[in-house]
Amino acid sequence: MVERVTPEMFGRPTAGHEARYALAAGFLRPGDVVVDAACGIGYGALLLDAHGDVTYYGVDRDTSVVTVAERSRRTFIQADLQTWQPPFEFDVAVGFETIEHLENYEAYLDWVRRARRFVIVSVPIVPSKRVNPFHLHDFERDDVIQLVTADERWRLFQYFDQPWEHSCVYVFARSGVSPVDTRHLVGRWSRLKGDVRGVTARSKARISRGVRRTRSRASKARARRRES
Numbered sequence: 001m002v003e004r005v006t007p008e009m010f011g012r013p014t015a016g017h018e019a020r021y022a023l024a025a026g027f028l029r030p031g032d033v034v035v036d037a038a039c040g041i042g043y044g045a046l047l048l049d050a051h052g053d054v055t056y057y058g059v060d061r062d063t064s065v066v067t068v069a070e071r072s073r074r075t076f077i078q079a080d081l082q083t084w085q086p087p088f089e090f091d092v093a094v095g096f097e098t099i100e101h102l103e104n105y106e107a108y109l110d111w112v113r114r115a116r117r118f119v120i121v122s123v124p125i126v127p128s129k130r131v132n133p134f135h136l137h138d139f140e141r142d143d144v145i146q147l148v149t150a151d152e153r154w155r156l157f158q159y160f161d162q163p164w165e166h167s168c169v170y171v172f173a174r175s176g177v178s179p180v181d182t183r184h185l186v187g188r189w190s191r192l193k194g195d196v197r198g199v200t201a202r203s204k205a206r207i208s209r210g211v212r213r214t215r216s217r218a219s220k221a222r223a224r225r226r227e228s
Contacts, residue, residue, distance in 0.1 A: 020096050021048060024048060028048065028091075032055070032091040033054070033089065034048050034090065034094060037094065041067045043068060045068050052073065055074075056073065057086070058075070058077070059076075060076070063078040081098065086114070091116045100136060101134055102136065103136050109148070112148075115174070118174070120172070121169075123139050125140060128166075141159075141161075153174055154174060158170075
């Protein structure tokens with residue numbers, strides 16, 4: 001289990017961490033605002049805002065360790081997650097291996113549940129307090145589900161274990177939210193229905209013309225037989 005990622009560690013030891021960010025990136029849409037709690041050196045920004053169409057905020061108690069450059073839509077904030085509250089609206093909250101480090105995590109839970117669509121977190125699900133001095137809590141798999149969904153506006157969308165990391169990754173969705181932008185689907189479906197109607201009309205016309213030609217040929221054949 002990797003406690004804190006550093007630049008020289010990238011490769012097999014950090015693959016589980018990178019996989020979490022890749023998963024979270026898949027739930028982002030162009031124009032989204034994402035908050036990355038306990039962002040560490042900030043490498044998660046390279047995956048979450050990889051296409052430059054997402055606004056990224058990385059929050060950590062010590063931003064002096066950040067090795068990723070800020071840019072117009074990428075900002076790092078130094079703050080204590082036990083008290084900090086985002087002064088802006090956001091769509092997705094990400095917090096990997098975070099809650100177990102916070103003695104008081106109620107304020108953290110309060111603000112991540114302000115997300116407009118998704119909360120994506122990971123937590124060690126094996127006892128770790130005795131072996132890791134930075135971990136203040138132990139959690140079992142269902143504990144985090146109960147904590148987040150205590151707010152009835154949230155539901156568990158999916159989760160999966162990471163045996164290599166001894167962790168579980170959770171995706172929570174605000175009620176009524178889908179990972180697919182249905183507004184785009186409605187437009188595409190309308191166009192598809194129009195295309196289908198057009199194809200159907202053209203097919204019916206071709207069939208009608210074919211039937212008429214067949215009847216005409218049959219009528220002419222009968223007339224020739226009568227004349228003969």
